[in-house]
Amino acid sequence: MTLATVVAVAMFLGVIVYALLGGADFGSGFYDLTAGGGEGGARLRTLVDHSIGPVWEANHVWLIYILVIWWTGFPSAFAAATTTLFVPLMLALAGIVLRGASFAFRKYSATMAQARLFGAIFAGSSLITPFFLGTVAGAIASGRVPATGYGDRVDSWLNPTSVVGGLLAVVTCVFLAGAFLTADAARAGDTALAEKLRHRVLAVGIATGLIVFAGLYPITRDAPTLSHGLRGQASLLMVVAALAGTVAVALLYRRRYSAARFPAAVAVGAVITGWGVGQYPWLLVDEVTINDAAGADATLAGLLVVVGLAGVIVLPALGYLLWLTQTEEWTH
Amino acid sequence: MWLSEVAPVLASGDTPPGLLPAREQMAVSLGWHIVLACFGVAFPTMIYVVHRRGIVGDDPVALGLAKRWGKVSAVLFAIGAVSGTVLSFEMGLLWPGLMGRFGDVLGLPFAFEGLSFFVEAIFLGIYLYGWGRMPARRHLAMLIPMGVSGIVGTFCVVSVNAWMNNPAGFAIVDGRVTNINPWRAMFNGGVWLQFAHMWVGAFMVVGLVVSGVYAFGLLRGRVDGHHRLGFTVPFVFASVAAVAQPLIGHVLGMRIHDTQPAKLAAFELAETTEGPSPLRLGGLLIDDRVRWSLDIPRLGSIIARNSLDAPVPGLDTIPETDWPPVNITHLAFQSMVVIGTLLAGVAVLYWLLRWRGYDLLTNRWFLRFAVIAGPLAVLAVEFGWIATEVGRQPWTVWHVLRTVDAASMSTGIWWSYLGVLVIYLGMTVGAFVVLRSMARRWRAGEADLPSPYGPPRQEPVP
Numbered sequence: 001m002t003l004a005t006v007v008a009v010a011m012f013l014g015v016i017v018y019a020l021l022g023g024a025d026f027g028s029g030f031y032d033l034t035a036g037g038g039e040g041g042a043r044l045r046t047l048v049d050h051s052i053g054p055v056w057e058a059n060h061v062w063l064i065y066i067l068v069i070w071w072t073g074f075p076s077a078f079a080a081a082t083t084t085l086f087v088p089l090m091l092a093l094a095g096i097v098l099r100g101a102s103f104a105f106r107k108y109s110a111t112m113a114q115a116r117l118f119g120a121i122f123a124g125s126s127l128i129t130p131f132f133l134g135t136v137a138g139a140i141a142s143g144r145v146p147a148t149g150y151g152d153r154v155d156s157w158l159n160p161t162s163v164v165g166g167l168l169a170v171v172t173c174v175f176l177a178g179a180f181l182t183a184d185a186a187r188a189g190d191t192a193l194a195e196k197l198r199h200r201v202l203a204v205g206i207a208t209g210l211i212v213f214a215g216l217y218p219i220t221r222d223a224p225t226l227s228h229g230l231r232g233q234a235s236l237l238m239v240v241a242a243l244a245g246t247v248a249v250a251l252l253y254r255r256r257y258s259a260a261r262f263p264a265a266v267a268v269g270a271v272i273t274g275w276g277v278g279q280y281p282w283l284l285v286d287e288v289t290i291n292d293a294a295g296a297d298a299t300l301a302g303l304l305v306v307v308g309l310a311g312v313i314v315l316p317a318l319g320y321l322l323w324l325t326q327t328e329e330w331t332h
Numbered sequence: 333m334w335l336s337e338v339a340p341v342l343a344s345g346d347t348p349p350g351l352l353p354a355r356e357q358m359a360v361s362l363g364w365h366i367v368l369a370c371f372g373v374a375f376p377t378m379i380y381v382v383h384r385r386g387i388v389g390d391d392p393v394a395l396g397l398a399k400r401w402g403k404v405s406a407v408l409f410a411i412g413a414v415s416g417t418v419l420s421f422e423m424g425l426l427w428p429g430l431m432g433r434f435g436d437v438l439g440l441p442f443a444f445e446g447l448s449f450f451v452e453a454i455f456l457g458i459y460l461y462g463w464g465r466m467p468a469r470r471h472l473a474m475l476i477p478m479g480v481s482g483i484v485g486t487f488c489v490v491s492v493n494a495w496m497n498n499p500a501g502f503a504i505v506d507g508r509v510t511n512i513n514p515w516r517a518m519f520n521g522g523v524w525l526q527f528a529h530m531w532v533g534a535f536m537v538v539g540l541v542v543s544g545v546y547a548f549g550l551l552r553g554r555v556d557g558h559h560r561l562g563f564t565v566p567f568v569f570a571s572v573a574a575v576a577q578p579l580i581g582h583v584l585g586m587r588i589h590d591t592q593p594a595k596l597a598a599f600e601l602a603e604t605t606e607g608p609s610p611l612r613l614g615g616l617l618i619d620d621r622v623r624w625s626l627d628i629p630r631l632g633s634i635i636a637r638n639s640l641d642a643p644v645p646g647l648d649t650i651p652e653t654d655w656p657p658v659n660i661t662h663l664a665f666q667s668m669v670v671i672g673t674l675l676a677g678v679a680v681l682y683w684l685l686r687w688r689g690y691d692l693l694t695n696r697w698f699l700r701f702a703v704i705a706g707p708l709a710v711l712a713v714e715f716g717w718i719a720t721e722v723g724r725q726p727w728t729v730w731h732v733l734r735t736v737d738a739a740s741m742s743t744g745i746w747w748s749y750l751g752v753l754v755i756y757l758g759m760t761v762g763a764f765v766v767l768r769s770m771a772r773r774w775r776a777g778e779a780d781l782p783s784p785y786g787p788p789r790q791e792p793v794p
Binding site for chain 2: 043045053054057058060061063068069071074075076078079083086089093094096098100101102103104107108110111114115118119149150153295296298299300302303306309310314317318320321324325330
């Protein structure tokens, strides 16, 4: 394994963690948006505040982690992607800004009218962001980002694979968020809210499974290289995703909310990992491999120092934060 | 004169269409974020002081301040985090010519900055939600990693900018970037002074903005321990910073003579090389002649060269194609210096009088000045960034990469710039409305500020 591959794996680990942790934060927007008015909506929104409030900023940093490793480790491929995918990246960015700002504003709003406005922006932008990030993934995976950059500014991200990528990002976020929120509601003793969420998450879970596997059909024709990888080296991961997804839905059905979170995360993680393994060894599919895109060796080694420090400094701290949010004192 | 500086950029045919909007968008988003970044860097330390006083000295007034500042930081850090993300994206979206070619030279400090952003975000979450849920001392300790990561983060981000001014850690052979040593790029010759300048500047901004809020309350007749402490703690930080800042700036300026003479010439409005050089207050360069400036003999040499008669190299030693926009650079630089000197002077005056037994907090004119000192400090930071960034032009990486070669070739960046303007205006209004409503509810006697939806809460959830 080359130095470049190790750095690419470290970067892709960031993608997986961001999809799981950041994804669950984004997905909460769906339940917030569909919470309805009145008492029931208020309780769900308070749960969303409480569940993602302490963690969303930390989870968001994984995106920064991915970006800095990408442009430092693989600079020309990064410039190729940003010049080609200017529009979806800019739109995802707008969603990120609006989501974070309006989430903080809503919590400290003085009136219900303000809270409604900020809440609608928060929830809406929570769904826009993963969609556009998903189209970016689809563009890269279907070979639409030329190595020299400045590819087609519309077709690169408005195509079957990108649309599948965008929808898939949205539904997996919503599914994960649902699994986490239901468990949080049950842990806080709010059985009625957990029950209300359970129905929705079951529906979302089934829809997610359908989109993931139905999406394979357009990808077969639109992104042959990725499709080949998904059927070959990544096929085991597809099986894992299907099994774990089924287990998660079954556990939710049987009201084993706490346990259901783990197979839900495994299922989504397997889908994301499947994409990465499926397009290996390409960084930009059909255009540049990981090794060809790599920057200077000294810099790659420096990045591994950063990754190592992240393992020593960030992971224990993050674990402490996530552990705290699950303790009895932090549940209420 | 503005037109004469902007027009060549617009008129020349071979510049990328994205150049001007990319510059404007970067300036707006950086100029907006830098204010929030100052809070991320300096505010945790100030909260630590009042919070510690609250629990160690059993001081309910100090503890109350810590709780409120914690809630304010929840809002400010959220918009700071997202506006910082904008800059990460923009590095690639607007400046692909820089990132594609030099990403592996300049990227490492950004990666370290990512680490410190992680630490800050994690401990912010713990601190904000830890009120009443953790042992008091441990809860207080959560601010320490936030303060440390503010220092590290400032160093890393400024390191990249310092590298653009003092490129190091690579060689260019036949147009290709080789021999890359990212550590040398990170610890380039300019980094320590530039870091100190920005880090101290952050404490000036936050100290003066926060103390100005309490000065406003004192001016309105709310004279109590809460307002006095709320003024004094940040003002102590700001005073130390304001006195240190001119010294740091002076040393940094002397370095520019050796590293970026064109920038120094623009700072000083030195059209021709003169020794001893006067200090030119104000003034404009029109048709290659300096007009309307107030010249103070020898002071230019003293300030820029630390000497009574050493010459300040003029623009005549530099090919005109390599001149920065001189007037913008000069006026921004001098505005920064004037404001900084004023703030340092007022800080010294306050403590001198206090030492002599006179408390300026009872003086309405001082309080009025203290209210505008915060915005003035923000202006000084903005002017400083304008001076150093515009003064580096036409280079993105000094004498290595021209800005025309760094900018995106894409059309349509005006649209994204428009979007940035609209969203940032909305965020500014939103933050203003929310923070003002928080202050009003606190004045009305509320403490916990529960959200308007959801059940009323008793426990102190920030």
